[in-house]
Amino acid sequence: MIWRFVEDTSWSAVSIFTPLILAILAYALRDRGWRLIAWASVVLPPLAATALLVQVGRIGPVRYEIGGWGSPLGIDLQADALSALMVLMCAVVGSAVSLYAQSYFGPERAHFWPTWLMVWAALNAIFLAADLFNVYVTLELLTLGSVILIALSASTSALVAAFRYLMLALTGSLFYLLGVALLYGQCGTLDMALLGQRVDSSVPVQLAQALMILGLALKTALVPLHFWLPAAHSAAPAPVSAVLSGLIVKASFYVLVRLRLDAFDTVSTVAGDHVLGVLGAVAIVWGSLQAMRVKRLKLLVAYSTVAQIGYLFLWFPLAREAGAASLATSGVVLFALAHACAKAAVFLAVGAVMRVAGHDRISGLRGIGNRLPLATFAFGLAAVSLMGLPPSGGFAAKWLMLQAAITTGQWYWGIVIVLGGLLAAGYLFRFLSRALEADRGADLPPARGRSHAGLEVPAMLLAVAACVLGFLGVPLCDFCDNGMSHGGLGDAL
Amino acid sequence: MTGHLLYALAGGMLFCMGWLGLIVQPHLLRKIMAWNVMGTGVFLVLVALAARGGTGSFDPVPHALVLTGIVVAVSGTAVAIKLALHVHDRTGRTTLPDGDGKTAP
Amino acid sequence: MTGAARHGGSGRVGEPEGEARGTTSARPRNFLATVLMLPVAAAIGWAVLLLPREPSGLTAEVAGQLHNSGVSNPVTAVLLNFRGYDTLLEIGVLLVALFGVRFLQQLPRKSARGAPTRSGAHDVLHAFAVLVAPVAIVLAAYLLWVGTYAPGGAFQAGTVLAGLGVLLLLTGGQTLRWLRGRLLRLAALAGFATFVAVAVVLPLGGRGVLEYPVEQAKWLILLIETAATISIAAVLIKLFEAIISPRVLREGGEREE
Numbered sequence: 001m002i003w004r005f006v007e008d009t010s011w012s013a014v015s016i017f018t019p020l021i022l023a024i025l026a027y028a029l030r031d032r033g034w035r036l037i038a039w040a041s042v043v044l045p046p047l048a049a050t051a052l053l054v055q056v057g058r059i060g061p062v063r064y065e066i067g068g069w070g071s072p073l074g075i076d077l078q079a080d081a082l083s084a085l086m087v088l089m090c091a092v093v094g095s096a097v098s099l100y101a102q103s104y105f106g107p108e109r110a111h112f113w114p115t116w117l118m119v120w121a122a123l124n125a126i127f128l129a130a131d132l133f134n135v136y137v138t139l140e141l142l143t144l145g146s147v148i149l150i151a152l153s154a155s156t157s158a159l160v161a162a163f164r165y166l167m168l169a170l171t172g173s174l175f176y177l178l179g180v181a182l183l184y185g186q187c188g189t190l191d192m193a194l195l196g197q198r199v200d201s202s203v204p205v206q207l208a209q210a211l212m213i214l215g216l217a218l219k220t221a222l223v224p225l226h227f228w229l230p231a232a233h234s235a236a237p238a239p240v241s242a243v244l245s246g247l248i249v250k251a252s253f254y255v256l257v258r259l260r261l262d263a264f265d266t267v268s269t270v271a272g273d274h275v276l277g278v279l280g281a282v283a284i285v286w287g288s289l290q291a292m293r294v295k296r297l298k299l300l301v302a303y304s305t306v307a308q309i310g311y312l313f314l315w316f317p318l319a320r321e322a323g324a325a326s327l328a329t330s331g332v333v334l335f336a337l338a339h340a341c342a343k344a345a346v347f348l349a350v351g352a353v354m355r356v357a358g359h360d361r362i363s364g365l366r367g368i369g370n371r372l373p374l375a376t377f378a379f380g381l382a383a384v385s386l387m388g389l390p391p392s393g394g395f396a397a398k399w400l401m402l403q404a405a406i407t408t409g410q411w412y413w414g415i416v417i418v419l420g421g422l423l424a425a426g427y428l429f430r431f432l433s434r435a436l437e438a439d440r441g442a443d444l445p446p447a448r449g450r451s452h453a454g455l456e457v458p459a460m461l462l463a464v465a466a467c468v469l470g471f472l473g474v475p476l477c478d479f480c481d482n483g484m485s486h487g488g489l490g491d492a493l
Numbered sequence: 494m495t496g497h498l499l500y501a502l503a504g505g506m507l508f509c510m511g512w513l514g515l516i517v518q519p520h521l522l523r524k525i526m527a528w529n530v531m532g533t534g535v536f537l538v539l540v541a542l543a544a545r546g547g548t549g550s551f552d553p554v555p556h557a558l559v560l561t562g563i564v565v566a567v568s569g570t571a572v573a574i575k576l577a578l579h580v581h582d583r584t585g586r587t588t589l590p591d592g593d594g595k596t597a598p
Numbered sequence: 599m600t601g602a603a604r605h606g607g608s609g610r611v612g613e614p615e616g617e618a619r620g621t622t623s624a625r626p627r628n629f630l631a632t633v634l635m636l637p638v639a640a641a642i643g644w645a646v647l648l649l650p651r652e653p654s655g656l657t658a659e660v661a662g663q664l665h666n667s668g669v670s671n672p673v674t675a676v677l678l679n680f681r682g683y684d685t686l687l688e689i690g691v692l693l694v695a696l697f698g699v700r701f702l703q704q705l706p707r708k709s710a711r712g713a714p715t716r717s718g719a720h721d722v723l724h725a726f727a728v729l730v731a732p733v734a735i736v737l738a739a740y741l742l743w744v745g746t747y748a749p750g751g752a753f754q755a756g757t758v759l760a761g762l763g764v765l766l767l768l769t770g771g772q773t774l775r776w777l778r779g780r781l782l783r784l785a786a787l788a789g790f791a792t793f794v795a796v797a798v799v800l801p802l803g804g805r806g807v808l809e810y811p812v813e814q815a816k817w818l819i820l821l822i823e824t825a826a827t828i829s830i831a832a833v834l835i836k837l838f839e840a841i842i843s844p845r846v847l848r849e850g851g852e853r854e855e
Contacts, residue, residue: 013807017798020690024791027697028783066683068809073659075683111701118694125687133558137687140565144572144691148698151576154705156583163521163576164589170528170569171515177562178508178535182645184555185542188654207645498647505642513635517628529600538646545653552655553672557681560673560753561688564830568695570600571837575702578841582707 003058010064011052012077015087015124018044023117034113041098041117049084049091056084056483063130071131071191078130078193081483082333085476086127086254089337092465093246093344094120096458100348101239103454108152119145119243126251130262132180132190135255136173139219143169146248150236161231168218168228172252175215179208183263192262201267209264213272216259219252222276222313223283226306230290233305234298238351241298242344245305250336253312260316261484270320277317281416283310288423297353297360297431301346304386304427307420308339314401314413324404329484330477331400338385338393338469345382345462349375352455353435358448362431369435374456376435381463383428385470388421393469400473497544504537519588521577525570532566668815669746677751678819682808686793689826693790696833699840723769727762734762742827746816752789752823756830763835767842774835782832789829793822 019041026037056062061080070076079087098116105112122142129135143166150162184190186205187198199205221229229249233241260268287307291300312335318328352375353368354360369376385394398417405414511531515524536559543555581587660672660680667675677685738755745751766773777785796818797808805811810818 010801010807013801017794017807020794021798024787024794027693028787028791030783065806066808067680068806069663069680072656073663074680108701111697115694115697118690118697121690122687133561133681134684134687137561137565137684137691140569141687141691141694144568144694144698147572147576148694148701151698151702156580159576159579159583160590163573163580166569166573166576167515167524167528170573171512171531174508174528174531174535178538178642181535181538181542181555182649184655185538185646185649186654188656190554203648204645207641495651498651501646501649502643505646506639508642509635509639512638513631516631517624519624542649542655545651545655546657550653550657552653552657553660553676554656554681556673557676557684560677561684564688564753565691567600567834567837568691571841572695572698574841575699579702579705579707 006051006055007059009051009055010062010077011048011055012062012064012079012083012128013066015045015048015052015091016077016121016128018048019117019121019124023114023121026117027114031110034109035102037113037117038098038102041120042095045091045120046088046095049088052079053084053088055079056081057479060483072189072194075134076130076191077128079128081480082254082257082329083127084483085333085337085479086250087124089250089340090120090123090127090247093242093340093462094123096344096348096462097239097242100242100351100455100458103452104237104239104351105152108154112149112152115145115148116243119149119248123247123251127254129258130192132183132192132195132263134190136177136180139173139176139252139255140170142248142251143173143219146240146244149240149243150232152240153235153237155235157231158235161228161235165228165232168225172215172218175211175218179210179212179215182208182211192258195263196265199263199267205267209259209267212259213256213276216252216256217276217279220249220256220312221306221309222279223286223306223310224279226283226287226309229306230299230302233302234296238347238354241302241351242347245302245347246340246344249305249309250312250340253309253336257315273316273320276313277413280310280313280316281413283307283313284416284420285310285423288420288427291427292423292430295361295363297350297362297365298347300362300427300430301343301350304346304424305343307424308343308386311335311339311398311401311417311420314405314417317410318401318404318408318413321408324408326477326481327400327407328404330473330480331397331404333480334393334400334469334473334476335397338397338466341462341469342382342385342392342394342466345378345459345466346386348455348459348462349379349382352451352459355449355455356451362434365431366434367437370438372451372456374460375451376432378456378459378463379435380432381460382466383424383432385463385466386428387424388417391470392467393472394466396470396473400477497541500544501538501541504534504539504541507531507534507537509534521580521587521589522574525573525577528573529566529570532562536562666812666815668810668812668817668819671745671747671749671751673749674745674751674819678822679810679815682793682822683797686790686797686808689790689793689829692830692833693786696786696836699837703840723765727765727769730765731762734758738762738827738831742823743820745823746820752826753830755823756827757834759827759831760834760838763831764838767835767839774839777832777835782836785828785832786836787829788832789822789826792825796822 022037022041056079064077065074067074119142122138125138126135129138147162147166151158182204183195186202187195189195218225233244236244284307287303291303294300312332315328315332319325352372356371357365357368385392388394388398402414402417405411508531511527511534514527518524518527539555539559543552584590660676664672664675667679669675738758741750742755763774800809801807
């Protein structure tokens with residue numbers, strides 16, 4: 001009976017509407033009852049996401065026709081292995097962030113909770129979308145919400161960064177929308193699966209593809225369109241940075257992947273894929289080098305995000321070849337999951353550090369590990385995954401990607417992957433080595449604030465999650481193979 | 494029948510002019526205006542697509558898309574202007590500090 | 599509405615001379631950008647010219663199901679029924695814009711209040727507002743109702759009301775003082791909450807999300823649209839209010855003394 005319940009309910013719709021309802025309640029109730037809503041957002045989404053995962057695992061990819069109309073007239077939701085895993089990623093990181101935020105925010109929480117819950121709904125909606133214009137509206141919801149969340153810091157740098165990010169993200173959306181218009185004009189549908197059947201290599205389609213890739217790459221901060229990210233992610237409040245780096249950049253990347261798998265499969269070019277791969281490689285190196293230079297910890301972590309985004313874009317050249325497609329996809333998906341947990345853990349830990357130290361100048365954080373052992377340990381554990389050391393999720397993901405690279409003879413990507421790990425160690429140890437200096441407690445400047453278990457525990461949980469993901473590498477591969485809506489990618493390519 | 498083509502081309506032109514304005518204009522409010530011009534360009538293309546059926550029928554879907562797009566554009570513009578006002582209030586300037594990126598500093 | 603907001607904004611910020619053209623270092627970048635734009639424009643023009651001339655859109659599908667949608671205006675059918683999910687999210691976007699603007703509004707400000715405004719126009723505005731207000735309200739209600747079978751609907755109606763609200767703000771912001779606090783939250787939330795409520799309640803009755811029963815479709819749509827009209831008007835008015843100078847709001851009221 002319970003299995004029927006799991007299989008028949010539309011967990012996609014539940015995943016989207018639960019945060020929407022919580023957002024309405026959060027705004028309506030203002031300051032009363034926010035804790036209840038906050039706890040609901042810690043507990044409910046992981047349950048829904050797990051149910052979705054189990055549902056897809058049992059009955060395969062699920063399509064839900066909103067309004068009962070079905071595409072192309074209506075809007076569909078689609079849940080396959082990739083979507084379900086992304087929704088789970090959102091649920092895990094979001095749950096930890098919701099936990100953290102309860103201890104982090106003061107009076108501005110009245111503005112935080114409704115906006116954050118709307119952003120969460122938008123994230124889930126993107127991962128479950130099957131309609132081009134629907135993606136546009138949800139991307140705009142995501143952008144507007146994240147801009148406001150960045151501005152919550154109320155600092156001048158946050159406001160400036162928020163403005164810049166808003167203008168650039170909106171520009172990217174318009175590029176995407178023009179592409180949608182051209183595709184609709186040529187093929188007469190907005191549904192991604194139908195598009196896949198109707199596209200040809202005509203000029204409007206090619207231009208649409210280019211425009212959409214450009215707009216989405218801008219939103220995902222692929223080098224050289226990354227210049228807005230370090231300021232935005234470092235100026236935002238710590239839990240917001242966690243969401244930005246961990247989840248929001250993955251949303252536009254996901255759309256790129258979904259477009260590629262469903263719509264543009266037959267019209268993508270080898271050259272285009274390799275350009276994306278090269279830019280990804282440049283991002284890994286450039287982001288890491290910048291992270292080694294900067295003086296502020298949050299800026300360091302933000303540049304690390306720029307670098308790690310580069311790994312995601314290696315999917316394009318790696319997944320082209322039929323032999324390695326499933327390896328590459330599983331690897332990149334696992335990488336996205338591990339990075340989300342690890343990067344969020346790092347930002348949450350840094351938030352705790354900043355609370356206590358009052359600043360984030362790396363040079364001034366010597367011995368901070370003595371004051372904040374749990375947060376520093378969380379940072380260290382997350383760093384293990386970011387560097388790609390076994391047995392963490394980061395390692396398993398890179399291992400899969402390396403296999404994909406070698407199997408298809410594209411060993412040069414393998415060099416970049418390994419190099420990236422070394423560079424990550426380089427910049428992450430800048431903080432760790434200073435923080436772990438023993439017995440400097442007496443020399444530390446007086447603490448500016450107090451930390452709270454509510455800040456350090458979520459960071460720790462996420463870091464542990466990032467490391468444990470390593471053990472899920474093989475089952476994940478199988479799940480992806482069986483549960484993708486194209487039945488494993490090798491077929492379509 | 495080719496009347497709609499003129500509108501579509503005009504839409505493309507507006508899109509490019511708006512984008513150029515967004516890159517080139519340093520004043521924050523002008524950037525926002527340029528973005529609005531860009532958006533209008535895309536909407537024009539969509540409406541032109543709807544008008545392909547001649548004078549009798551029209552395709553309602555692009556009309557609905559444009560209506561939605563306009564609301565989204567107004568929402569974005571409002572937040573952008575408010576942010577710009579606060580940036581001006583804090584920094585006293587009407588341009589972004591250390592600007593000069595590729596697309597829109 | 600957007601134009602009014604921009605104008606209000608630029609009144610606060612002004613146009614400094616030297617910064618209008620950008621710094622010297624920007625000129626080569628601007629030249630480069632202009633040059634690069636030409637092939638892009640050409641590509642877009644070319645693509646547009648190559649699009650199919652015959653309509654290849656969804657006109658037929660919409661026409662085929664229009665009788666099941668509860669309304670006879672195809673655009674309303676698409677917006678509120680076939681693609682209602684998009685409209686729901688879009689009203690959410692409007693709401694989030696309000697969240698942002700409300701947050702920014704209560705941030706402490708450094709500089710003194712805004713630019714001085716022109717005076718003397720208030721008498722005319724006030725007289726105009728008195729004439730226009732009842733007409734606008736009736737027009738909005740009409741637009742809302744007529745949207746089921748002719749061009750019109752929640753957005754048009756909401757915008758007309760918002761225009762009225764902007765006019766009232768300009769004549770004397772005190773006129774709309776009651777639109778704040780709990781009432782504002784209720785008004786702003788009405789559209790989105792109604793839409794989400796309808797979306798979520800229908801599955802409990804055995805149907806799908808946003809799957810209206812055909813006989814009640816028209817009334818459900820009107821219910822959602824009415825709530826949405828209120829929300830759209832309230833949010834747009836508040837968005838505008840947050841942007842224009844507080845002195846405009848005050849000076850309008852001081853005219854009475």
